[in-house]
Amino acid sequence: MNVRRGGVRRGRRSALLVGLLTAGLTGTAQGTAVLEDRTLRSENGAQLLWSRSYPDALGSLSGPLEVGETVYLGVGPVVFAYSSATGTPLGRADLPGLVTSLDASGGVVRVTTQLSGVNERFTLSGETGTLSVQERVVFPPDATVTGWLARAADSVLPADVQAAAAQDPLNPFLALRQAQASPGDPYAALSAVRRALNVSVPFPAWVQLAARLDGAGFPSAADLALDRARRDAAARGVDPDIPISRSALGAFGNPSGYVGTLLEQNRLARADIWMTYLRELHPRFQGGPALYARYAQILEQQGREGEAEEWRQFTRSLRGGTLYNLGPEGLNSVRGAARLTAAALLLTLLAALLTVAARAWPAQREDTRALGGRYRSWLRHPLSRARRVFVAYASPGERLLLTLLGAALVGAVGGVQWASQVSVQLQSPALSSGTYGGGWWNAQLANLTLRPGPDAALLSGLAAQLDGDNSLARTLYTQALPDACARNNLGVIAQVRGDEPQARELYRAALSDNPDLSAAAFNLGLNPGLASLEFQRTNRPGEPRLCYPDQRSVTRAVTGDLSVTLRAALSDPAGLLGNPAVGTRVSAALLASAALTALLALALLLPRTVTPLRRSRPPGFRLLALALPGAGVLDSPWGGMLLLSWGSVMAALAPATGLVFFPNLPFLEQAGSQAALLSALILTYVLNTLTFVTAEVRHARRVRRDDPDAEPQATP
Known part of the structure; x- marks a missing residue:
């Protein structure tokens, strides 16, 4: 039940009690309420007792409904109660949606509200001296509802403020x-x-x-x-x-x-x-x-x-x-790191593929000449041409490196997609409204595809418990066991129903499973010094502390880990591209990287096309080997490491060009970071120069040894 705070003047409270508690006991009402256009009138025969007009800015009107000597009228997201005889405001009920109907069948006043296609029903009560709602009212984060009182006051002209405040003393903004x-x-x-x-x-x-x-x-x-x-x-x-x-x-x-x-x-x-x-x-x-x-x-x-x-x-x-x-905003850092990693791997993979293609280009031209040329051969002899793709000229070690780089790129792009999807879902209204439960919240939660498991059961159980449905909450918490948070909340249910021994046993079990669980420690009287527990002591004195899922638990409930995201994305490519929670560019990049990796993995099965030693280092390959550190020695693990280091440094320096930005990694643009990255870049080129000279000397010796009559190739 929603507990209201604050009161009204003693005369108004008495009038409300008289008007609501004697409803149905009097034989006839003193007036008949009629709503014409946007004016509510109370008439006793031909006599007009009182009237009120409601501007269009206040929203739609519902009713009126007469119960005894009280007239109820829905105005926007609120219900007013007036004395049928005098029109005195007796109370106002603030609701989480626009009022669509009022009903007094069954002896109680029932209100139906609607917001964003979600219908909720509430029961009005006047037993506390103010018009209140018996059920829990959870306000959605919608200014149409939460800002109605302020808008109603702002719609009044300055000259009419005094009269409007006298007519509606329940609006504090007036x-x-x-x-x-x-x-x-x-x-x-x-x-x-x-x-x-x-x-x-x-x-x-x-x-x-x-x-x-x-x-x-x-x-x-x-x-x-x-x-x-x-x-x-x-x-x-x-x-x-x-x-x-x-x-x-x-x-x-x-x-x-x-x-x-x-x-x-x-x-x-x-x-x-x-x-x-x-x-x-x-x-x-x-x-x-x-x-x-x-x-x-x-x-x-x-x-x-x-x-x-x-x-x-x-x-x-x-x-x-x-x-x-990493903190509440740590997901942004995760997304930024994933984007940086993906950019580094993409640069590395492209550099490696370009170098391999440059080395195979002259030999491929000679080998495909008899098949009709480099391009026509795909139509005339597709199988033979497929055996002569440029990757086929690479060594098994180089092909394995390319495949591993492709797989890593899939993981990095998948990380970007996972972080983006988690960010969108964690900011969904169902998970970021400050509370759980309520009809509107439950409808929003249904729009999320929760993964069955303890974390999803804990979320749904909390919503049911906050709404007062302890029976459903107990069932859901049982499904979430052995989760320590669920044990604590089962203990809260036991304590509320008066079973203190079972409650303390559940609290101890929860604290034993998770010694850092502050809610269980609080309920056992240990009083850990946390701000949320001080809030509990101050604003909910004497009540046991519920355990709420942390960000990691909520993430597992709505998305799962990276492997779950990758399996779902690659098993349903069409659904991935149509997923509104992830950008189309990220989805397309993930599918493209997965397709490229699959082709590179397939290339591992191709027999290697041997290139004559004297043509194994053409001029274009040598130029790229100098420009791209490590690209000239991909068959060595050190070459792959050097090329990956170069790709990482170049990706981190990209914001300095103004073409690529990593807003979630601001340290990359700091002067100290830029200096360190430039130093690392220079170091990679120094090491690459030494590696290139060594590789050239080794290659020249092999050519002289294996083909002493061959003319040495000129270096650029």
Whole structure:
């Protein structure tokens, strides 16, 4: 059940209780509600009791529905309850979608909402003194829903603010506009601000209100609004251990964007309050490490080195449970490293193929002359021509090296594809909205192809548990065993139903399986010092701590490792090219590299075409052997290593040309890195020159020994 915080004035609360709890007990209503166009009227015969008009900016209208002396009307994503006699607002229910219907059959008020094709049904209740929703409400990261209250207030003309605030005292943004319209009357302004804080709104609206209060010169009220946002979010299942995307954070009030504004204005005291809010509720938001680093640098410039180091240490603490412990944004580094590796291998493979082709070119021309020429022979004698491809003139060691380079290129390009696919899926709304569960979330999760296993079962079990379906959650957690996280959450279910001995036994088993599992340690009373556990103590006092999957677990659930990605891609090439989660260029590059590697592997079976010794090092080959370090001695392992080193250095130096960039590897563009890479490049050419001279001397000796009458070839 969604717990609402904040209240309304005592008179309004009493009116709501009278209107809702006596519904159905009175014989006749004092008025009949009628909706014409966008005007709601209550009539008693020919007498008009009250009327309200709703501008087009507020969205679609649903209803009205009369239950006893209460009139319900759906407006956009909210439901208003009015007194049928006076039209007094009795409450407002904020819902996660646009209201499409209201129904009172069965003795309760049921609401149907729709957003992005997802329908949800909720039950309204007035037993707590405010119109509330019995089921858990999970707000989607959609500004159409989360920004409705602010838009409703902004649509009111300045001249109509006073009347609109009197008609809708439950909208805090109207009260704030009243405060801003009273600059010469501090008492009236403060009174309006108190009214703005004396309502119940969901946490996205609290964050938006806090930013406006801050900008209007009410910092204390903004702090209070942020505290209420934090508590409301905690009650709805938002947790600091669950990542949140930049778009979702923007829909939930955009606190990170407001921090950037405060830092630009050099309002560090206010920025500290908002940074603390982000650190406590959304520490793993997309782009967080960059903002933390910027804030730490500003603190250091202000002479606050201790605080700056504390923020850097906090950033480092977020690396646990991420891919290769690189941090929340570490996947970008993985993708950048994979792109750099792929570029290095591609350069190396192309250089090797070009050198082999240059060496075989004259001999191939002579061998194919009798078959009709280099190109016509493919049509006249395809099998004989296939035996004379330029790779056939390479030694078995050279062919093996080419095949290994091709296989490595497939793995590197597959790594780029894997990292891109993981990045897209981890930023999907189902996995980056700050919480799990809810009808909209479940629909988004269904769009992801989860790999069956403990990690997927843990995700689905968490969603069911947060939604209050412990029976389904228990079944899913059992499928996830022996996962330590699932054991901890089974212990939470046991503790909630009052079985303390079993709960502690499950906590101990989970901690035994994973000694670093902070949730199990917290539930056993060990109190490890983590920020997420402090959030639990403050905002969910007395409640056991759930275990949330880390980034590695979520990655296994949605994508699997690199081998899984490669098998899926190569077994279904058409599906790979049509995969919207990966760029078409990456998919095409993966298929092309796989096809090239298959041809190189097939070339291992071809018999070698022997080239006369005096023609084994033609001028074009020698020129390439000088220009491409290691290319002239590919039959030696040292030649392959030298050529690969050259390809790696050239790929790393590519950003200096302005043609290729590796934005996720910024250290490549640093002056020190560039100097080291240039030194390595010079070293490869020095070694290659020595190798080339040695190879030429050895070749000349072999020619004199095997064919003493042959004229020595001129070197370029």
